[in-house]
Amino acid sequence: MAERLDREAVDRILDRAHQLDASMPVADSGVEPEALIAAASEVGIDPNAVRDSLAIERLSISPPPTRRLDGLAGASAVVVEREVHLTVDQTLAGLEAWFTSPHRLICDRRSEGVLFARRRSDASAKVGRTFSTARGEGRLEAASLTVEAVPQIIGSTPAQPKTLVRISADRAAPRQLRLAGGGGLAGLGVAGGAMAASIEVIAMPMVALPLMVGGYVVARSGSGQADRLELELERLLSRVERGEQPAGLLGRMARRARRAANRAS
Numbered sequence: 001m002a003e004r005l006d007r008e009a010v011d012r013i014l015d016r017a018h019q020l021d022a023s024m025p026v027a028d029s030g031v032e033p034e035a036l037i038a039a040a041s042e043v044g045i046d047p048n049a050v051r052d053s054l055a056i057e058r059l060s061i062s063p064p065p066t067r068r069l070d071g072l073a074g075a076s077a078v079v080v081e082r083e084v085h086l087t088v089d090q091t092l093a094g095l096e097a098w099f100t101s102p103h104r105l106i107c108d109r110r111s112e113g114v115l116f117a118r119r120r121s122d123a124s125a126k127v128g129r130t131f132s133t134a135r136g137e138g139r140l141e142a143a144s145l146t147v148e149a150v151p152q153i154i155g156s157t158p159a160q161p162k163t164l165v166r167i168s169a170d171r172a173a174p175r176q177l178r179l180a181g182g183g184g185l186a187g188l189g190v191a192g193g194a195m196a197a198s199i200e201v202i203a204m205p206m207v208a209l210p211l212m213v214g215g216y217v218v219a220r221s222g223s224g225q226a227d228r229l230e231l232e233l234e235r236l237l238s239r240v241e242r243g244e245q246p247a248g249l250l251g252r253m254a255r256r257a258r259r260a261a262n263r264a265s
Contacts, residue, residue, distance in 0.1 A: 010043045048153040052164075055150040061166040074226025076172040078142070080233045084241040087161045088113050088149045094240035095147055095167075101246040103140045115147040139232050141225060142169035167233050174225060 005013070033054055040050045064077045084091055092115045099105040105117040119142070149165040156162040 007044060014043070046154065052152045052154050055152070056164060059148045059150065059166055061146060061148050061168045072223060073175045074171065074223040076170070076175055078169045078171060078226055078229045078233065079166060080230060080237070081164065081166045082234070082237045082241075083152065083162055083164050084237060085160050086163055086241060088151055088163050091149045091163050091165050091240060092147060094243075094245075095165075095236065098236055098239065098246050099140075099145070105140070105145070113149045115149075116144070117147075118144040139228065140169065140236075141174055141229055142171050143173050144170045146170075165237065167237075169229055169233060171226060171229060 036054070037047045037050045041047045061079060063079045064075050067076065086094070089112075092109065092113070096107045096109070096115060096117075099107050099115075099117045104120045106120055107115060107117045109115050146168045147165065149163050152162040152164050154162075
């Protein structure tokens with residue numbers, strides 16, 4: 001086979017070979033990463049692209065499995081992924097600054113590319129989150145967050161590094177709370193409607209329907225909360241990529257003073 005194959009032919013042949021290999025009842029002994037890089041290079045795939053893909057493959061965060069009531073109350077975890085033009089350390093340091101200040105989270109840098117954060121439950125944190133929420137910040141309604149970041153080679157330069165970052169926010173507790181509250185209201189509606197029906201049939205929908213609708217609204221609010229959480233995580237990554245830092249009380253006072261001076265002039 002002396003002829004050269006174009007990229008489309010290579011893709012078709014490798015895909016077919018993979019299917020044929022998967023149909024063979026042979027024990028899978030795995031492939032060494034360096035062997036995979038060498039093989040990809042032989043068929044014209046950039047070795048750095050394979051290295052980037054291998055780095056992403058090692059990430060442990062993945063979207064949670066779809067559950068039956070996700071359309072109503074949202075998923076049990078919100079996962080966002082973004083490429084940012086920062087180093088891994090810059091990315092995690094920036095996120096940690098926002099987590100610990102307006103969002104009042106406790107952070108733990110567990111390895112070079114992994115950051116874990118959970119909500120503080122002390123009184124000062126609760127008060128601080130209330131003030132931050134009033135200013136449009138501190139809206140990470142999640143029990144805990146896990147961040148994983150890996151450097152990327154393709155598209156990266158010394159002046160503009162590139163990192164792929166994934167964030168998983170655990171919202172199993174608020175999801176369950178909304179489902180339980182909605183289910184409880186709906187159950188009261190059914191029970192109340194049954195009692196009303198025993199007295200007067202026409203009274204059943206008047207008693208049951210409002211409670212059942214209220215139960216649906218409570219449960220459905222979980223989906224909106226999941227959407228807001230995803231948006232807040234995206235906003236947070238944008239702020240980190242722009243190099244923004246959370247301002248303390250003195251910083252906010254200085255900004256207000258500058259704005260007042262600018263209006264006066």
